[in-house]
Amino acid sequence: MSCMEIEIKNRTDDQITFIIEGVDVSLVNALRRICMVEVPTMAIETVEILKNDARIFDEALAHRLGLVPLTTDLESLILPEDCDCENHCPRCSVSLVLEGKGPQTLHSGDLKSEDPNLKPVYDTIPLVKLKDGEEVVLQAIAQLGIGKDHAKWQPTSTCAYKHYPQITIDNDKCEACLQCVEECPRSVLEYDEKKKSIKVVDLENCSLCRTCEKDCQNQAITVDIIKDKFIFHIESDGSLSPTEILSRASDILAGKADKIIDFKEGGS
Secondary structure: OOOOEEEEEEEOOOEEEEEEEOOOHHHHHHHHHHHHHOOOEEEEEEEEEEEEOOOOOHHHHHHHHHOOOEOOOOOOOOOHHHOOOOOOOOOOEEEEEEEEEOOEEEEHHHOEEOOOOOOEOOOOOEEEEEOOOOEEEEEEEEEEEOOOOOHHHOOEEEEEEEEEEEEEEOOOOOOOOOHHHHHOOOOOEEEEOOOOEEEEOOHHHOOOOOHHHHHOOOOOEEEEEEEEEEEEEEEEOOOOOHHHHHHHHHHHHHHHHHHHHHHHHHHO
16 A cells, blocks of 8 residues: 655645645545535624614625634634534634724724634625715624535635646657747746757646647657646635644544444444
8 A cells, every 4th residue: 555645835824735645536535625615614604783774785794794704713612513502602603793884884804803813814805885874783693614504614715636747758759849838828848958858847837738748749748647646735715724724624534534444343
């Protein structure tokens, strides 16, 4: 059995790109789906509109609030179904208040949370435009949830993978006509002045479109994939760091695998 290897290529506060090798496509796809729809985040679930003079329906305003990304602390909060409270409590929910009078535009930064650790990720998301004399007063309840139940709980704005490309250039056939270099949409290939030949300069940026392979008159270029090697990219909406999303997804996947193993052992 081959050993799985992971190499971090790029990591920032909201993005991570890594190479994963020695795994089957089914495992990588399972990890992608869990990152998207099973890692819990906070989002506004209940909105009580006390006053709304703005030219926006209550339902539309509530929907807009639900899509505002909120910072999430998975260590101090639990899912509502795991809480034994009757309605809402600090263990499973957080209250936020939005109020203001026109003329002004209320933004996500105007949402005031009772918990300083839970607040909108971005302060500049426009929520409602108030004209002179118009007023909005509301209270919202944010809860943990998963993207499988509603898209507002998805922690990722982008979560995707692709096979690791493999480009082979047959120098015996290649005449260095530069057709492949000119046609490549991602500048993966380049002409080497010293060696008077074509070389690969940005392999991981290859989209596997095979344009270079199709345009080569001498069939000197072959574009293929490495079946057990993938480039994985996660971009967070800010509610969780991409590293935490990946870590939580890995734990969930491991838990699912343990359940299958226990079921098989129990049934044998």
